[in-house]
Amino acid sequence: xxxxxNPRKRPAQSRSRATVEAILxxxxxxxxxxxxxxxxTNRVAERAGVSVGSLYQxxxxxxxxxxxxxxxxxxxxxxxxxxxxxxARQLPLERAIPLMMSAAIWQYEMEPRLTRALEEAxxxxxxxxxxxxxxxxxxxxxxxxxxxxxxxxxxEAATDVIAMTRGIVTTALAMGLTDFEAIRARIGRAALGYxxxxxxxxxxxxxxxxx
Amino acid sequence: xxxxxNPRKRPAQSRSRATVEAILxxxxxxxxxxxxxxxxTNRVAERAGVSVGSLYQxxxxxxxxxxxxxxxxxxxxxxxxxxxxxxARQLPLERAIPLMMSAAIWQYEMEPRLTRALEEAxxxxxxxxxxxxxxxxxxxxxxxxxxxxxxxxxxEAATDVIAMTRGIVTTALAMGLTDFEAIRARIGRAALGYxxxxxxxxxxxxxxxxx
DNA sequence: CCATAATGCGAGCAATCGCTCACATTTCCT
DNA sequence: AGGAAATGTGAGCGATTGCTCGCATTATGG
Numbered sequence: 001x002x003x004x005x006n007p008r009k010r011p012a013q014s015r016s017r018a019t020v021e022a023i024l025x026x027x028x029x030x031x032x033x034x035x036x037x038x039x040x041t042n043r044v045a046e047r048a049g050v051s052v053g054s055l056y057q058x059x060x061x062x063x064x065x066x067x068x069x070x071x072x073x074x075x076x077x078x079x080x081x082x083x084x085x086x087x088a089r090q091l092p093l094e095r096a097i098p099l100m101m102s103a104a105i106w107q108y109e110m111e112p113r114l115t116r117a118l119e120e121a122x123x124x125x126x127x128x129x130x131x132x133x134x135x136x137x138x139x140x141x142x143x144x145x146x147x148x149x150x151x152x153x154x155x156e157a158a159t160d161v162i163a164m165t166r167g168i169v170t171t172a173l174a175m176g177l178t179d180f181e182a183i184r185a186r187i188g189r190a191a192l193g194y195x196x197x198x199x200x201x202x203x204x205x206x207x208x209x210x211x
Numbered sequence: 212x213x214x215x216x217n218p219r220k221r222p223a224q225s226r227s228r229a230t231v232e233a234i235l236x237x238x239x240x241x242x243x244x245x246x247x248x249x250x251x252t253n254r255v256a257e258r259a260g261v262s263v264g265s266l267y268q269x270x271x272x273x274x275x276x277x278x279x280x281x282x283x284x285x286x287x288x289x290x291x292x293x294x295x296x297x298x299a300r301q302l303p304l305e306r307a308i309p310l311m312m313s314a315a316i317w318q319y320e321m322e323p324r325l326t327r328a329l330e331e332a333x334x335x336x337x338x339x340x341x342x343x344x345x346x347x348x349x350x351x352x353x354x355x356x357x358x359x360x361x362x363x364x365x366x367e368a369a370t371d372v373i374a375m376t377r378g379i380v381t382t383a384l385a386m387g388l389t390d391f392e393a394i395r396a397r398i399g400r401a402a403l404g405y406x407x408x409x410x411x412x413x414x415x416x417x418x419x420x421x422x
Numbered sequence: 423c424c425a426t427a428a429t430g431c432g433a434g435c436a437a438t439c440g441c442t443c444a445c446a447t448t449t450c451c452t
Numbered sequence: 453a454g455g456a457a458a459t460g461t462g463a464g465c466g467a468t469t470g471c472t473c474g475c476a477t478t479a480t481g482g
Contacts, residue, residue, distance in 0.1 A: 013448095013449065013450085013458065013459075015448080015449080015458090015459070015460090016458075016459060016460090019459080019460085037335075040438080040439060040440075041439075041440060041441075042438090042439070042440085042441095043439095045462095050460080050461090051460060051461045051462055052440090052441075052442095052461085052462070053441095053442080053443085053459095053460065053461055053462065054459070054460050054461075055441095056440095056441065056442080057458095057459070057460080060441095061440080061441085062439090062440065062441090120334075156397070159382065159386075160379055160382075160397055160401060162382075163375075163378040163379045163381070163382035163383075164374075164375040164378050164379060164401055165378070166378050166382075167374040167375050167376070167377050167378020167379070167381070168371055168374045168375060168378070170374070170378070171370065171371075171373075171374035171377075172374075175370075186367070186371055189405055189408040189409060190371060190375055190401065190404075190405045190408075192404070192408055193401075193403070193404030193405040193406070193407055193408035194400055194401045194404040194405065195404070196404055196407070196408075197400040197401070197403055197404035197407075198400060224428065224429075224478095224479070224480085226428090226429070226430090226478080226479080227428075227429060227430090230429080230430085251468085251469060251470075252469075252470060252471075253468090253469070253470085253471095254469095256432095261430080261431090262430060262431040262432055263431085263432070263470090263471075263472095264429095264430065264431055264432065264471095264472080264473085265429070265430050265431070266471095267470090267471065267472080268428095268429070268430080271471095272470080272471085273469090273470065273471090
Protein backbone atom coordinates (compact mmCIF):
# COMPACT_ATOMS: atom_id res chain seq x y z
CA UNK A 1 0.00 0.00 0.00
CA UNK A 2 2.50 2.58 1.20
CA UNK A 3 5.98 2.79 -0.18
CA UNK A 4 8.53 1.86 2.46
CA UNK A 5 10.75 4.60 3.82
CA ASN A 6 13.36 2.77 5.84
CA PRO A 7 16.66 1.46 4.50
CA ARG A 8 16.35 -1.88 2.79
CA LYS A 9 19.79 -3.02 3.75
CA ARG A 10 22.42 -1.72 6.11
CA PRO A 11 25.72 -1.07 4.28
CA ALA A 12 28.38 -3.31 5.77
CA GLN A 13 31.52 -2.53 3.81
CA SER A 14 33.09 0.89 3.39
CA ARG A 15 32.48 0.78 -0.34
CA SER A 16 28.75 0.63 0.15
CA ARG A 17 28.79 3.29 2.82
CA ALA A 18 30.39 5.56 0.25
CA THR A 19 27.66 4.63 -2.21
CA VAL A 20 24.97 5.61 0.25
CA GLU A 21 26.62 8.94 0.92
CA ALA A 22 27.10 9.58 -2.79
CA ILE A 23 23.39 8.97 -3.35
CA LEU A 24 22.39 11.34 -0.57
CA UNK A 25 24.81 13.98 -1.77
CA UNK A 26 23.56 13.73 -5.33
CA UNK A 27 19.97 14.00 -4.15
CA UNK A 28 20.88 17.04 -2.08
CA UNK A 29 22.53 18.79 -5.01
CA UNK A 30 19.64 18.11 -7.36
CA UNK A 31 17.14 19.18 -4.72
CA UNK A 32 18.95 22.44 -4.10
CA UNK A 33 19.75 23.26 -7.72
CA UNK A 34 16.63 22.09 -9.52
CA UNK A 35 13.93 21.56 -6.94
CA UNK A 36 11.92 18.64 -5.64
CA UNK A 37 10.33 17.59 -8.92
CA UNK A 38 13.75 17.09 -10.48
CA UNK A 39 14.66 14.48 -7.91
CA UNK A 40 13.95 11.11 -9.48
CA THR A 41 15.71 7.86 -8.83
CA ASN A 42 17.29 7.51 -12.27
CA ARG A 43 18.74 10.99 -12.09
CA VAL A 44 19.98 10.65 -8.55
CA ALA A 45 21.72 7.40 -9.41
CA GLU A 46 23.33 8.94 -12.48
CA ARG A 47 24.55 12.01 -10.63
CA ALA A 48 25.86 9.83 -7.83
CA GLY A 49 27.85 7.78 -10.35
CA VAL A 50 25.95 4.69 -9.33
CA SER A 51 23.43 2.43 -11.02
CA VAL A 52 19.74 2.49 -10.19
CA GLY A 53 20.03 -1.07 -8.98
CA SER A 54 22.59 -0.06 -6.37
CA LEU A 55 20.41 2.79 -5.27
CA TYR A 56 17.56 0.39 -4.62
CA GLN A 57 19.81 -1.84 -2.57
CA UNK A 58 19.91 0.83 0.11
CA UNK A 59 16.79 2.87 -0.45
CA UNK A 60 13.57 0.98 -1.05
CA UNK A 61 11.91 3.95 -2.70
CA UNK A 62 12.36 7.49 -3.86
CA UNK A 63 10.56 8.59 -0.72
CA UNK A 64 13.16 6.86 1.43
CA UNK A 65 15.93 9.06 0.03
CA UNK A 66 14.00 12.25 0.62
CA UNK A 67 12.92 11.04 4.03
CA UNK A 68 16.50 10.54 5.08
CA UNK A 69 17.41 14.07 4.01
CA UNK A 70 14.43 15.52 5.83
CA UNK A 71 15.38 13.55 8.93
CA UNK A 72 18.87 15.01 8.92
CA UNK A 73 17.56 18.52 8.41
CA UNK A 74 15.07 18.30 11.27
CA UNK A 75 17.67 16.72 13.49
CA UNK A 76 20.15 19.52 12.88
CA UNK A 77 17.45 22.13 13.36
CA UNK A 78 16.20 20.70 16.62
CA UNK A 79 19.72 20.28 17.96
CA UNK A 80 20.52 23.91 17.27
CA UNK A 81 17.32 25.13 18.87
CA UNK A 82 17.72 22.90 21.89
CA UNK A 83 21.20 24.27 22.42
CA UNK A 84 20.00 27.85 22.11
CA UNK A 85 17.15 27.25 24.53
CA UNK A 86 19.57 26.32 27.31
CA UNK A 87 21.02 29.79 27.27
CA ALA A 88 17.75 31.50 26.38
CA ARG A 89 15.90 30.07 29.35
CA GLN A 90 17.76 32.30 31.74
CA LEU A 91 17.58 35.49 29.74
CA PRO A 92 14.84 38.11 29.65
CA LEU A 93 12.46 37.68 26.72
CA GLU A 94 13.95 40.64 24.86
CA ARG A 95 17.27 38.82 24.65
CA ALA A 96 15.99 35.26 24.61
CA ILE A 97 13.83 35.68 21.52
CA PRO A 98 16.56 36.93 19.18
CA LEU A 99 18.71 34.04 20.29
CA MET A 100 16.00 31.52 19.53
CA MET A 101 15.11 33.17 16.25
CA SER A 102 18.71 33.05 15.08
CA ALA A 103 18.79 29.35 15.79
CA ALA A 104 15.45 28.83 14.09
CA ILE A 105 16.44 30.39 10.80
CA TRP A 106 19.97 29.01 10.73
CA GLN A 107 19.16 26.34 8.15
CA TYR A 108 17.40 28.82 5.92
CA GLU A 109 20.38 31.14 6.10
CA MET A 110 22.90 28.46 5.24
CA GLU A 111 20.89 26.70 2.55
CA PRO A 112 17.79 28.66 1.64
CA ARG A 113 16.77 26.75 -1.47
CA LEU A 114 17.62 23.36 -0.09
CA THR A 115 15.76 23.97 3.15
CA ARG A 116 12.68 25.18 1.30
CA ALA A 117 12.76 22.15 -0.97
CA LEU A 118 13.12 19.84 2.01
CA GLU A 119 10.09 21.36 3.67
CA GLU A 120 8.18 20.90 0.45
CA ALA A 121 9.26 17.27 0.45
CA UNK A 122 8.31 16.84 4.09
CA UNK A 123 4.79 18.01 3.31
CA UNK A 124 4.37 15.42 0.59
CA UNK A 125 6.06 12.47 2.26
CA UNK A 126 4.19 9.97 4.40
CA UNK A 127 4.47 10.73 8.11
CA UNK A 128 7.83 9.58 9.44
CA UNK A 129 8.27 8.91 13.18
CA UNK A 130 11.81 10.29 13.30
CA UNK A 131 10.81 13.45 11.48
CA UNK A 132 7.88 13.90 13.84
CA UNK A 133 10.27 13.46 16.76
CA UNK A 134 12.49 16.16 15.31
CA UNK A 135 9.57 18.54 15.01
CA UNK A 136 8.56 17.76 18.56
CA UNK A 137 12.08 18.53 19.77
CA UNK A 138 11.93 21.90 18.03
CA UNK A 139 8.67 22.70 19.76
CA UNK A 140 9.92 21.50 23.12
CA UNK A 141 12.95 23.74 22.88
CA UNK A 142 10.70 26.69 22.23
CA UNK A 143 8.37 25.71 25.07
CA UNK A 144 11.30 25.42 27.43
CA UNK A 145 12.37 28.92 26.47
CA UNK A 146 8.88 30.32 27.00
CA UNK A 147 7.80 28.57 30.17
CA UNK A 148 8.13 30.23 33.53
CA UNK A 149 7.49 33.63 32.04
CA UNK A 150 3.82 33.98 32.93
CA UNK A 151 2.50 32.83 29.57
CA UNK A 152 -0.75 30.97 30.09
CA UNK A 153 -0.27 28.35 27.37
CA UNK A 154 3.40 28.04 26.42
CA UNK A 155 2.76 25.07 24.14
CA GLU A 156 0.27 26.97 22.03
CA ALA A 157 2.51 30.01 22.03
CA ALA A 158 5.47 27.93 20.87
CA THR A 159 3.44 26.43 18.04
CA ASP A 160 2.34 29.87 16.89
CA VAL A 161 5.77 31.47 17.15
CA ILE A 162 7.28 28.69 15.06
CA ALA A 163 4.46 28.91 12.53
CA MET A 164 4.79 32.68 12.24
CA THR A 165 8.51 32.39 11.80
CA ARG A 166 8.11 29.87 9.01
CA GLY A 167 5.53 32.05 7.33
CA ILE A 168 7.65 35.18 7.36
CA VAL A 169 10.87 33.45 6.35
CA THR A 170 9.22 31.52 3.53
CA THR A 171 7.58 34.63 2.16
CA ALA A 172 10.78 36.64 2.41
CA LEU A 173 12.72 33.96 0.56
CA ALA A 174 10.03 33.69 -2.10
CA MET A 175 10.39 37.43 -2.62
CA GLY A 176 14.09 36.98 -3.13
CA LEU A 177 15.24 38.71 0.05
CA THR A 178 18.71 37.73 1.17
CA ASP A 179 19.29 40.17 4.02
CA PHE A 180 18.92 37.77 6.90
CA GLU A 181 19.77 40.44 9.41
CA ALA A 182 16.59 42.25 8.42
CA ILE A 183 14.57 39.04 8.38
CA ARG A 184 15.83 38.20 11.85
CA ALA A 185 14.70 41.60 13.07
CA ARG A 186 11.26 41.13 11.60
CA ILE A 187 10.59 37.71 13.01
CA GLY A 188 11.99 38.92 16.32
CA ARG A 189 9.40 41.69 16.38
CA ALA A 190 6.67 39.24 15.40
CA ALA A 191 7.52 36.76 18.13
CA LEU A 192 8.04 39.33 20.84
CA GLY A 193 4.88 41.21 19.91
CA TYR A 194 2.85 38.01 19.86
CA UNK A 195 4.14 36.93 23.26
CA UNK A 196 3.37 40.28 24.83
CA UNK A 197 -0.18 39.93 23.54
CA UNK A 198 -0.60 36.43 24.94
CA UNK A 199 -2.98 35.64 27.79
CA UNK A 200 -0.90 35.86 30.98
CA UNK A 201 -0.89 33.55 33.88
CA UNK A 202 -1.12 35.91 36.86
CA UNK A 203 0.08 33.28 39.32
CA UNK A 204 3.27 32.75 37.35
CA UNK A 205 6.31 34.88 38.15
CA UNK A 206 6.56 37.22 35.16
CA UNK A 207 10.16 37.17 34.05
CA UNK A 208 12.00 35.57 36.90
CA UNK A 209 13.06 31.97 36.71
CA UNK A 210 11.09 29.39 38.67
CA UNK A 211 12.77 27.19 41.25
CA UNK B 212 9.04 25.80 -23.70
CA UNK B 213 6.52 26.74 -21.05
CA UNK B 214 3.08 25.25 -21.09
CA UNK B 215 0.50 27.90 -21.91
CA UNK B 216 -1.90 28.92 -19.18
CA ASN B 217 -4.52 31.01 -20.96
CA PRO B 218 -7.68 29.67 -22.55
CA ARG B 219 -7.14 28.26 -26.02
CA LYS B 220 -10.54 29.17 -27.26
CA ARG B 221 -13.36 31.30 -25.93
CA PRO B 222 -16.60 29.31 -25.57
CA ALA B 223 -19.21 30.91 -27.83
CA GLN B 224 -22.30 28.79 -27.35
CA SER B 225 -24.02 28.01 -24.09
CA ARG B 226 -23.27 24.32 -24.47
CA SER B 227 -19.55 24.96 -24.39
CA ARG B 228 -19.81 27.40 -21.51
CA ALA B 229 -21.43 24.58 -19.55
CA THR B 230 -18.57 22.32 -20.55
CA VAL B 231 -16.02 24.77 -19.22
CA GLU B 232 -17.85 25.10 -15.92
CA ALA B 233 -18.21 21.33 -15.62
CA ILE B 234 -14.46 20.97 -16.08
CA LEU B 235 -13.67 23.58 -13.44
CA UNK B 236 -16.16 22.07 -11.02
CA UNK B 237 -14.76 18.59 -11.49
CA UNK B 238 -11.25 19.87 -10.95
CA UNK B 239 -12.37 21.64 -7.81
CA UNK B 240 -13.98 18.53 -6.40
CA UNK B 241 -10.96 16.35 -7.11
CA UNK B 242 -8.64 18.98 -5.70
CA UNK B 243 -10.61 19.23 -2.48
CA UNK B 244 -11.30 15.54 -2.02
CA UNK B 245 -8.06 13.97 -3.17
CA UNK B 246 -5.43 16.66 -3.36
CA UNK B 247 -3.36 18.29 -6.04
CA UNK B 248 -1.59 15.18 -7.30
CA UNK B 249 -4.92 13.53 -8.09
CA UNK B 250 -5.81 16.28 -10.52
CA UNK B 251 -4.89 15.02 -13.98
CA THR B 252 -6.52 15.88 -17.24
CA ASN B 253 -7.95 12.44 -17.95
CA ARG B 254 -9.56 12.25 -14.55
CA VAL B 255 -10.92 15.77 -14.65
CA ALA B 256 -12.47 15.11 -18.05
CA GLU B 257 -14.00 11.87 -16.86
CA ARG B 258 -15.45 13.41 -13.69
CA ALA B 259 -16.77 16.33 -15.69
CA GLY B 260 -18.56 13.93 -18.02
CA VAL B 261 -16.58 15.30 -20.94
CA SER B 262 -13.90 13.90 -23.22
CA VAL B 263 -10.24 14.85 -22.92
CA GLY B 264 -10.43 16.34 -26.38
CA SER B 265 -13.12 18.76 -25.29
CA LEU B 266 -11.12 19.69 -22.25
CA TYR B 267 -8.16 20.64 -24.40
CA GLN B 268 -10.39 22.78 -26.58
CA UNK B 269 -10.73 25.24 -23.73
CA UNK B 270 -7.69 24.61 -21.55
CA UNK B 271 -4.37 24.27 -23.33
CA UNK B 272 -2.78 22.43 -20.42
CA UNK B 273 -3.36 20.98 -17.03
CA UNK B 274 -1.74 24.08 -15.57
CA UNK B 275 -4.34 26.26 -17.26
CA UNK B 276 -7.14 24.59 -15.33
CA UNK B 277 -5.40 24.98 -12.01
CA UNK B 278 -4.40 28.51 -12.89
CA UNK B 279 -7.99 29.47 -13.47
CA UNK B 280 -9.01 28.06 -10.10
CA UNK B 281 -6.18 29.87 -8.35
CA UNK B 282 -7.16 33.09 -10.11
CA UNK B 283 -10.71 32.81 -8.84
CA UNK B 284 -9.58 32.06 -5.32
CA UNK B 285 -7.20 35.02 -5.18
CA UNK B 286 -9.82 37.27 -6.69
CA UNK B 287 -12.39 36.33 -4.11
CA UNK B 288 -9.85 36.69 -1.33
CA UNK B 289 -8.68 40.10 -2.43
CA UNK B 290 -12.25 41.33 -2.93
CA UNK B 291 -13.18 40.31 0.56
CA UNK B 292 -10.13 41.93 2.09
CA UNK B 293 -10.55 45.10 0.08
CA UNK B 294 -14.12 45.36 1.29
CA UNK B 295 -13.08 44.82 4.88
CA UNK B 296 -10.33 47.41 4.63
CA UNK B 297 -12.83 50.12 3.78
CA UNK B 298 -14.44 49.75 7.16
CA ALA B 299 -11.22 48.87 8.96
CA ARG B 300 -9.45 52.04 7.85
CA GLN B 301 -11.51 54.14 10.17
CA LEU B 302 -11.40 51.91 13.21
CA PRO B 303 -8.80 51.72 15.95
CA LEU B 304 -6.27 48.94 15.42
CA GLU B 305 -7.79 46.77 18.13
CA ARG B 306 -10.99 46.58 16.15
CA ALA B 307 -9.55 46.89 12.65
CA ILE B 308 -7.28 43.87 12.95
CA PRO B 309 -9.94 41.31 13.89
CA LEU B 310 -12.01 42.57 10.98
CA MET B 311 -9.14 42.13 8.55
CA MET B 312 -8.17 38.77 9.97
CA SER B 313 -11.70 37.46 9.60
CA ALA B 314 -11.64 38.45 5.95
CA ALA B 315 -8.19 36.96 5.48
CA ILE B 316 -9.13 33.51 6.73
CA TRP B 317 -12.57 33.42 5.17
CA GLN B 318 -11.51 31.10 2.36
CA TYR B 319 -9.78 28.75 4.77
CA GLU B 320 -12.86 28.61 6.93
CA MET B 321 -15.23 27.88 4.05
CA GLU B 322 -13.00 25.44 2.18
CA PRO B 323 -9.96 24.48 4.22
CA ARG B 324 -8.74 21.58 2.12
CA LEU B 325 -9.47 23.21 -1.18
CA THR B 326 -7.78 26.44 -0.21
CA ARG B 327 -4.69 24.63 1.00
CA ALA B 328 -4.53 22.63 -2.21
CA LEU B 329 -4.91 25.77 -4.29
CA GLU B 330 -2.03 27.41 -2.49
CA GLU B 331 0.03 24.32 -3.10
CA ALA B 332 -0.87 24.58 -6.77
CA UNK B 333 -0.06 28.26 -6.86
CA UNK B 334 3.42 27.54 -5.57
CA UNK B 335 4.09 25.06 -8.35
CA UNK B 336 2.48 26.89 -11.24
CA UNK B 337 4.38 29.30 -13.46
CA UNK B 338 3.92 32.92 -12.42
CA UNK B 339 0.58 34.21 -13.64
CA UNK B 340 0.00 37.97 -14.02
CA UNK B 341 -3.61 37.83 -12.83
CA UNK B 342 -2.70 35.80 -9.79
CA UNK B 343 0.08 38.25 -9.00
CA UNK B 344 -2.41 41.09 -9.33
CA UNK B 345 -4.70 39.34 -6.88
CA UNK B 346 -1.88 38.97 -4.39
CA UNK B 347 -1.00 42.61 -4.82
CA UNK B 348 -4.59 43.59 -4.12
CA UNK B 349 -4.54 41.59 -0.91
CA UNK B 350 -1.42 43.39 0.19
CA UNK B 351 -2.77 46.77 -0.81
CA UNK B 352 -5.90 46.21 1.23
CA UNK B 353 -3.77 45.45 4.23
CA UNK B 354 -1.53 48.45 3.59
CA UNK B 355 -4.55 50.69 3.35
CA UNK B 356 -5.75 49.40 6.69
CA UNK B 357 -2.35 49.98 8.31
CA UNK B 358 -1.35 53.32 6.87
CA UNK B 359 -1.93 56.52 8.76
CA UNK B 360 -1.36 54.78 12.07
CA UNK B 361 2.22 55.81 12.66
CA UNK B 362 3.77 52.62 11.32
CA UNK B 363 7.07 53.43 9.69
CA UNK B 364 6.86 50.92 6.83
CA UNK B 365 3.26 49.82 6.27
CA UNK B 366 4.15 47.84 3.17
CA GLU B 367 6.64 45.69 5.03
CA ALA B 368 4.25 45.35 7.94
CA ALA B 369 1.46 44.24 5.62
CA THR B 370 3.69 41.62 4.02
CA ASP B 371 4.68 40.24 7.40
CA VAL B 372 1.17 40.24 8.84
CA ILE B 373 -0.10 38.30 5.83
CA ALA B 374 2.82 35.90 6.01
CA MET B 375 2.33 35.30 9.73
CA THR B 376 -1.33 34.68 9.20
CA ARG B 377 -0.69 32.14 6.49
CA GLY B 378 1.88 30.42 8.67
CA ILE B 379 -0.40 30.11 11.69
CA VAL B 380 -3.47 29.07 9.72
CA THR B 381 -1.59 26.52 7.65
CA THR B 382 -0.04 24.96 10.73
CA ALA B 383 -3.35 24.91 12.57
CA LEU B 384 -5.07 23.19 9.68
CA ALA B 385 -2.22 20.70 9.32
CA MET B 386 -2.73 19.87 13.00
CA GLY B 387 -6.38 19.24 12.32
CA LEU B 388 -7.76 22.20 14.25
CA THR B 389 -11.23 23.24 13.17
CA ASP B 390 -12.07 25.84 15.80
CA PHE B 391 -11.73 28.92 13.65
CA GLU B 392 -12.82 31.18 16.47
CA ALA B 393 -9.69 30.17 18.36
CA ILE B 394 -7.54 30.49 15.25
CA ARG B 395 -8.91 33.95 14.62
CA ALA B 396 -8.00 34.95 18.17
CA ARG B 397 -4.47 33.67 17.75
CA ILE B 398 -3.72 35.38 14.48
CA GLY B 399 -5.33 38.52 15.89
CA ARG B 400 -2.87 38.48 18.78
CA ALA B 401 -0.02 37.83 16.41
CA ALA B 402 -0.88 40.70 14.10
CA LEU B 403 -1.64 43.16 16.85
CA GLY B 404 1.48 42.24 18.78
CA TYR B 405 3.65 42.53 15.71
CA UNK B 406 2.25 45.94 14.82
CA UNK B 407 2.78 47.27 18.34
CA UNK B 408 6.39 46.18 18.07
CA UNK B 409 6.90 47.89 14.70
CA UNK B 410 9.17 50.90 14.27
CA UNK B 411 6.93 53.93 14.64
CA UNK B 412 6.86 57.01 12.55
CA UNK B 413 6.82 59.79 15.18
CA UNK B 414 5.65 62.41 12.69
CA UNK B 415 2.58 60.33 11.85
CA UNK B 416 -0.59 60.81 13.86
CA UNK B 417 -0.81 57.62 15.88
CA UNK B 418 -4.33 56.36 15.59
CA UNK B 419 -6.28 59.24 14.19
CA UNK B 420 -7.21 59.33 10.57
CA UNK B 421 -5.21 61.57 8.24
CA UNK B 422 -6.91 64.33 6.26
C1' DC C 423 -32.64 22.81 -45.55
C1' DC C 424 -28.12 22.78 -46.16
C1' DA C 425 -23.37 24.57 -45.72
C1' DT C 426 -20.39 25.92 -42.40
C1' DA C 427 -18.74 26.53 -38.04
C1' DA C 428 -18.70 25.10 -33.38
C1' DT C 429 -18.42 21.55 -30.29
C1' DG C 430 -17.53 16.88 -28.71
C1' DC C 431 -15.26 12.39 -28.81
C1' DG C 432 -11.72 8.91 -27.22
C1' DA C 433 -8.10 5.79 -28.91
C1' DG C 434 -3.68 6.03 -28.40
C1' DC C 435 1.18 8.29 -28.89
C1' DA C 436 5.25 9.74 -26.58
C1' DA C 437 7.55 10.69 -22.66
C1' DT C 438 8.49 10.08 -17.82
C1' DC C 439 9.42 7.50 -13.86
C1' DG C 440 9.51 4.16 -10.12
C1' DC C 441 11.29 0.00 -9.72
C1' DT C 442 12.90 -5.20 -10.75
C1' DC C 443 15.80 -8.77 -12.12
C1' DA C 444 19.24 -11.58 -14.06
C1' DC C 445 23.73 -11.21 -14.11
C1' DA C 446 28.72 -9.29 -13.33
C1' DT C 447 32.27 -7.78 -10.18
C1' DT C 448 34.50 -7.07 -5.79
C1' DT C 449 35.49 -8.13 -1.07
C1' DC C 450 35.82 -11.12 2.88
C1' DC C 451 37.03 -15.08 5.28
C1' DT C 452 39.05 -19.44 6.02
C1' DA D 453 43.20 -20.13 -3.48
C1' DG D 454 38.45 -20.35 -3.64
C1' DG D 455 33.81 -20.18 -2.39
C1' DA D 456 30.37 -17.37 -0.36
C1' DA D 457 28.58 -13.06 0.62
C1' DA D 458 28.33 -8.36 -0.46
C1' DT D 459 28.01 -5.05 -3.78
C1' DG D 460 27.28 -3.14 -8.43
C1' DT D 461 25.10 -3.00 -13.18
C1' DG D 462 21.64 -1.25 -16.53
C1' DA D 463 18.23 -2.76 -19.83
C1' DG D 464 13.78 -2.48 -19.71
C1' DC D 465 8.87 -3.47 -17.74
C1' DG D 466 4.59 -1.59 -16.35
C1' DA D 467 2.02 2.16 -15.05
C1' DT D 468 0.86 6.88 -15.33
C1' DT D 469 -0.12 11.03 -17.70
C1' DG D 470 -0.14 15.15 -20.67
C1' DC D 471 -1.73 15.83 -24.90
C1' DT D 472 -2.96 15.21 -30.28
C1' DC D 473 -5.63 14.11 -34.13
C1' DG D 474 -8.95 12.37 -37.19
C1' DC D 475 -13.52 12.03 -37.11
C1' DA D 476 -18.56 12.33 -35.37
C1' DT D 477 -22.25 15.17 -33.68
C1' DT D 478 -24.73 19.42 -32.95
C1' DA D 479 -25.86 24.21 -33.55
C1' DT D 480 -26.21 28.53 -36.46
C1' DG D 481 -27.58 31.44 -40.02
C1' DG D 482 -28.83 32.44 -44.62
